[in-house]
Amino acid sequence: xxxxxxxxxxxxxxxxxxxxxxxxxxxxxxxxxxxxxxxxxxxxxxxxxxxxxxxxxxxxxxxxxxxxxxxxxxxxxxxxxxxxxxxxxxxxxxxxxxxxxxxxxxxxxxxxxxxxxxxxxxxxxxxxxxxxxxxxxxxxxxxxxxxxxxxxxxxxxxxxxxxxxxxxxxxxxxxxxxxxxxxxxxxxxxxxxxxxxxxxxxxxxxxxxxxxxxxxxxxxxxxxxxxxxxxxxxxxxxxxxxxxxxxxxxxxxxxxxxxxxxxxxxxxxxxxxxxxxxxxxxxxxxxxxxxxxxxxxxxxxxxxxxxxxxxxxxxxxxxxxxxxxxxxxxxxxxxxxxxxxxxxxxxxxxxxxxxxxxxxxxxxxxxx
Amino acid sequence: xxxxxxxxxxxxxxxxxxxxxxxxxxxxxxxxxxxxxxxxxxxxxxxxxxxxxxxxxxxxxxxxxxxxxxxxxxxxxxxxxxxxxxxxxxxxxxxxxxxxxxxxxxxxxxxxxxxxxxxxxxxxxxxxxxxxxxxxxxxxxxxxxxxxxxxxxxxxxxxxxxxxxxxxxxxxxxxxxxxxxxxxxxxxxxxxxxxxxxxxxxxxxxxxxxxxxxxxxxxxxxxxxxxxxxxxxxxxxxxxxxxxxxxxxxxxxxxxxxxxxxxxxxxxxxxxx
Numbered sequence: 049x050x051x052x053x054x055x056x057x058x059x060x061x062x063x064x065x066x067x068x069x070x071x072x073x074x075x076x077x078x079x080x081x082x083x084x085x086x087x088x089x090x091x092x093x094x095x096x097x098x099x100x101x102x103x104x105x106x107x108x109x110x111x112x113x114x115x116x117x118x119x120x121x122x123x124x125x126x127x128x129x130x131x132x133x134x135x136x137x138x139x140x141x142x143x144x145x146x147x148x149x150x151x152x153x154x155x156x157x158x159x160x161x162x163x164x165x166x167x168x169x170x171x172x173x174x175x176x177x178x179x180x181x182x183x184x185x186x187x188x189x190x191x192x193x194x195x196x197x198x199x200x201x202x203x204x205x206x207x208x209x210x211x212x213x214x215x216x217x218x219x220x221x222x223x224x225x226x227x228x229x230x231x232x233x234x235x236x237x238x239x240x241x242x243x244x245x246x247x248x249x250x251x252x253x254x255x256x257x258x259x260x261x262x263x264x265x266x267x268x269x270x271x272x273x274x275x276x277x278x279x280x281x282x283x284x285x286x287x288x289x290x291x292x293x294x295x296x297x298x299x300x301x302x303x304x305x306x307x308x309x310x311x312x313x314x315x316x317x318x319x320x321x322x323x324x325x326x327x328x329x330x331x332x333x334x335x336x337x338x339x340x341x342x343x344x345x346x347x348x349x350x351x352x353x354x355x356x357x358x359x360x361x362x363x364x365x366x367x368x369x370x371x372x373x374x375x376x377x378x379x380x381x382x383x384x385x386x387x388x389x390x391x392x393x394x395x396x397x398x399x400x401x402x403x404x405x406x407x408x409x410x411x412x413x414x415x416x
Numbered sequence: 417x418x419x420x421x422x423x424x425x426x427x428x429x430x431x432x433x434x435x436x437x438x439x440x441x442x443x444x445x446x447x448x449x450x451x452x453x454x455x456x457x458x459x460x461x462x463x464x465x466x467x468x469x470x471x472x473x474x475x476x477x478x479x480x481x482x483x484x485x486x487x488x489x490x491x492x493x494x495x496x497x498x499x500x501x502x503x504x505x506x507x508x509x510x511x512x513x514x515x516x517x518x519x520x521x522x523x524x525x526x527x528x529x530x531x532x533x534x535x536x537x538x539x540x541x542x543x544x545x546x547x548x549x550x551x552x553x554x555x556x557x558x559x560x561x562x563x564x565x566x567x568x569x570x571x572x573x574x575x576x577x578x579x580x581x582x583x584x585x586x587x588x589x590x591x592x593x594x595x596x597x598x599x600x601x602x603x604x605x606x607x608x609x610x611x612x613x614x615x616x617x618x619x620x621x622x623x624x625x626x627x628x629x630x631x632x633x634x635x636x637x638x639x640x641x642x643x644x645x646x647x648x649x650x651x652x653x654x655x656x657x658x659x660x661x662x663x664x665x666x667x668x669x670x671x672x673x674x675x676x677x678x679x680x681x682x683x684x685x686x687x688x689x
Contacts, residue, residue: 132658239656276558276640283637290534400450403657408467411652414644415469415476 094121096340099134099142099149102127105201105357106150106348115347121340131155138164138332147335148344152327153188156197157397159330160189165196166331172342173198175349178367182389188397189328197328198345201354201363204383204392205241206322208298210288212312221249221318223295225266230273234287234296237277239403239410241297242267244323244393254323255396260409267413277414288313300383301363307381308361317388324392326366358384446664460665470649470666477645478673480560480635481628484567488624489617491568492575496616497609499576500583501591511580514573522570526637529566533557533638558640566634571627575620582616583609618685626674646670 100106107125116123126146128134135155137146143164151159159165170176179199189197209218213232224233224245236242244254246266252258275293278284281302287293288311303315329345331338347353354365355373364384365371371384379385398406449457464470499507517525532538535553543549556562586609594604632647639645646666653663 239652271641274641277643279636286530290536292534400657404450404659404662407652407657407659411644411649412467412469414641414648415473 094119094337094340095124096121096148096337096344097124097126097146098344099126099128099137099146101150104150105353105362108357111353115344118347119340119343121337123344135159143332144334144336146332147337147341149330149332150200150327151197151330152325153186153395153397155397156188156328156330157191160191160196164333166333166335166338168195168198168331169342170195170198173346173349175346175351175367178351178369179349180366180368180386180389182386182392183326183366186326186394188326188394189330197330198349199366200327200329200348201357201365202324202326202389202392202394203300203363204317204322204324204388205236205245205297205299206315206317206383207295208303208313208315209295210291210293210312211314213291213294218295218314218316219319221245221320221322223318224297225249225270225273227273229295231275232292232294233270233274234276234278234284234293235270235274236297237279237414239407240395241323242410242413243406244395245297246270248318248321248323248393251320254321254393260405264409264413267410268416271413271416304382305361315383317383317391319391321391321393324389324394326394327363358382364389442664443668445660446668448661450659450661454661460662461669463662464666464669470646473644473649474646474669474673477629477647480564480567480645481625484564484571484628485621485625487564487568488572488575489621492572492579492620493617496576496579496583500580500586501588511577514576517569518573522633523637525570526566526634529562529569529634529638530557533562533565557638558643560635560639560642562638562640563635563643566638567628567631570634571624574623575617578620578623579613579616582613582619586612615685618681622678622681625677629670629674 098106105111106123112123115121126137128137128150131152131154134149134151135158138149138159139162142149176198183199183202186199189195189199207218207221207223209223214229223229224235235245243257243260243263246263247254247257250259250262250266252263257263275287278287278296281299284293284296284298284302285306287296288306298313298315300315303313306313307315329348331341331345335341349367351367351369351373354367354370357363358365358370359374364382368386371379371386374382374384446460447456447458448454449459495510499510533554534540534557535555537557540549540552540554543554544552556565590608590612591604594608599607630647630650632645632651635643635645636648636651637643650663650666650670653659653666
């Protein structure tokens, strides 16, 4: 056997070995991680495990510090990247591990059906009485008349425009179909937003549209008026800043942030209505610290927390006391008053078939 | 010999475990129904072919990919020829310059085009300054032209490199013989250089055309309201509605088209031989 051959054999052996080591190293790392987790859970303080989006109110260091001192506990956050991920977390080992999580309408009915949430005893929540009436009529957090999740914050997808480029007061959703703004409009590339918006413009029920064909025609009619469809908030901001668009669909939260940054943006919930969303807190089935979970949710919907978050750029509060603490002008400007709220059509849960149908309709519009 | 073949095993293992196996998993998905209890079905494929607009989008995607491929050939050929046959020094530098854009992410490059092509953007202002356009509006961004420009930019290096390699192999004495026998430069090019470099062009065309068919980032970001291509439909299936089954079916229809076009092109190649 030549030296060359031996060398090659050694190299092959090294390659195979290093691959095996890489594989085992991954496995080992995981094990160590979970060991550490177990160690910290043996602390003497009550540990409250919260699942939420990153940088979304509850993980503000000041909020955590205040709550931990008040109730002598420890808050641990775990983050989710999508609603689907939260559902997966709950289905695969989340019960008995998490205390409080933040679902929305896209997964709540499924999760409640599967028994992933505890029923909420609202009498244990002092601040529950201050929540706007509108939220008590939403179907997503209820089953058989029982409540399974507490509304926390809300917002809308409505109309925003550049008040330097538009010299009229816009109050109708039909501005998105206005030839006057041809080439200066930005509609959203999202099947749910698109179909609900067209349904609102046509006077159909946005949650259960009666005539999908008319909606398709309405969207096709709207298509050539756009500069472009937008997908991410960042795209919208750039188009707006470069004056490439004058008016478009926009989220209440981002419009507020842009206004704070000094952009000439005006946000309106049109008279025909707009799309609304709600984030809910739910107590996970078999939560290790149910009492603390109630205290946490009660604090999250309290006037002091909600007011503080709203004025520092957070979404709209469900607590009516928090809204009433602000002056009229601010309430109107931020579109967080009860009149704005009552104009909204909240995104409802739809089954796979409806989602498929809506998505296909939107693909067809885009393919025209 | 046998032992040398064993050296391929790590690469084969990676290819098998992370490319072939997932491919078959996706193929399996593409035959599943969306019902609660998944069953074997042809529904996903039937749905694709029964809706006119999916076929329309497929044709649009093919057309776009052909245009991108042709533009790539036109701009890559002279460059490759000059690198292979005209200049002596600096070839490596030019090759390096061609390869450098590969080191930035595709998304970053798409966003750079967004800044560069927009009305009132860098290019529009420059063209306006030198008097080529009257206003600073070009109207290119958010049309399919913008998507094509970005795709050409991303894929033309493959074309340059494959044509360059074909021309580099081409024996200079053949060209000289043609000249000394009295052929004009155009005739030399048409009858000697072009046929001999055709394998490079065809390989390059495959490397450009195939990924172009599946592209979705550039059409989505730069194509505006008409930016829908078959790639964006697949993307929406996976990310918007978790429609893995239908998404996989479209992906496999695309794969079948790719295999067919590659088969066609390799027939062309074999004919040369």
